[in-house]
Amino acid sequence: MLSIKNHLLEGDLVTQRSTPNKGGKLVAEYLVYHYTAGSSARSSADWLCNPAAKASAHLVLGREGEIIQLAPFNVVTWHAGISHWAGLTGMNNYSIGIEMDNAGILKSAGDAYxxxxxxxxxxxxxxxxxxxxxxxxxxWHAYTAAQIERAFELAELLFSHYPLKEVLGHEDIARGRKSDPGPAFPLGSVASRVAGRLEDDFPRYVVISTSLNIRSAPDAAAAMVAPALKKGTEVALLEAGERWSRVEVVGKGDTEGWVFNAYLQAVPAAAPAKPKAKAKGG
Ligand SMILES: [Zn+2]
Structure with missing residues (x-):
């Protein structure tokens, strides 16, 4: 069972180290998964604590589920490099980074790799x-079951503790430059586990116009973040404004943006006789 105290992780198989490769206050909005492309969690943690690396992450997640924390969650670490997402650039300033011990892309060599x-x-x-x-x-080097289980646990814990909006891969925010965590990691499942939790916590609305533009900011001139939402689309209300609200499309944790309030209608709460069962992950 993991917990967070003073922005530090506590629990079984958790150790703390301090990387010099960090700086600045972090209010994370995103959780970014990586692979180390290294040979062990220990060697990757050593490297990420070496000033010469000029790189770091908040956590290194090993193949037995062990976790090495290198910096508190409220401090910027250097895991993303040149990166952008949802109109932001330099994702180190907006995200918690988890490096998972994994060798990455392998080459075939006879019967082995x-x-x-x-x-x-x-x-x-x-x-x-x-x-x-x-x-x-x-x-691709496979992740272990223990590692994947911990990755889910970490996502749930971090989302319950910080105002995180989305689970991403380095491959998403540095597209074309990075391939981690890659197809061997169930990033989509981690994202939907957390999105399900998010959506449970926010009121639901439905789109009542034929189509509704979803934008990157509460402004009719702001860029569209996704194709217009069709009539009947359910959204979770994340942030209510006077004319515009920030919503997330239900079941699609990666689609989030601002919509015009006039075209939303509240979905009535479920009848009290049938309370909604809270999905609870392992
Ligand atoms: Zn990476």
């Missing part, structure tokens, strides 16, 4: 898949 640093992996440690931003099938 090798990593970029020369370690050999059996076929059972490999996932053959196409990256969502690539058309070619590649060999």
């Amino acid at each position: 090798t990593s970029s640093f020369g370690k050999v992996y059996p076929r059972s440690d490999v996932v053959l898949a196409k990256h969502k931003h690539d058309s070619v099938e590649r060999a």
Whole structure:
């Protein structure tokens, strides 16, 4: 069972270290998953604590589910590099970064596979898949069940503790430059677990116009963040304004933006006789 105290993680298999590669106050809006492309959690943590790395993350998540925290969650770490998302650039300033111990893309070598640093992996440690931003099938180092379980647990804990809006991969915010955490990691499932939790907490509205533009800011001139919402689309109200409100499309945790209030209608709360069962993850 993990918990957070003074922006530091506490719980089984959690250790604290302090990286010098950090700076500035962080109010995170996003949670970003990575793989280390390294050979062990320990070696990756060592590197991310080395000033020469000029890189870091908040957490390194090992293959046994062990977690090494390198900086408190309210301090900026250097995991994203050149990156952008939802109109923001330099995502270090907006996100908590989790590095997962994983060798990344592997090369086929006879019956086995090798990593970029020369370690050999059996076929059972490999996932053959196409990256969502690539058309070619590649060999990816598999994550362990313990690691994936912890990744879910961390997302739920961090979303309950901080005003986070979305789960992202480095591959999403540095598209074309980065491929992590890659197709071996169930990023979509982590995102929907957290989106489900989010949507449970916010009032639901439905779109009553034929189509409703969803924009990056409460302004008719702001960019559209997604195709216009069709009549009947359900949204969760995240932030209510006088004329505009920030909403998230129900079931699509990655679609969030501002819509004009006049075209929304509240969905009546469920009848008290049938209280909504709260989905609770493991
Ligand atoms: Zn990364």
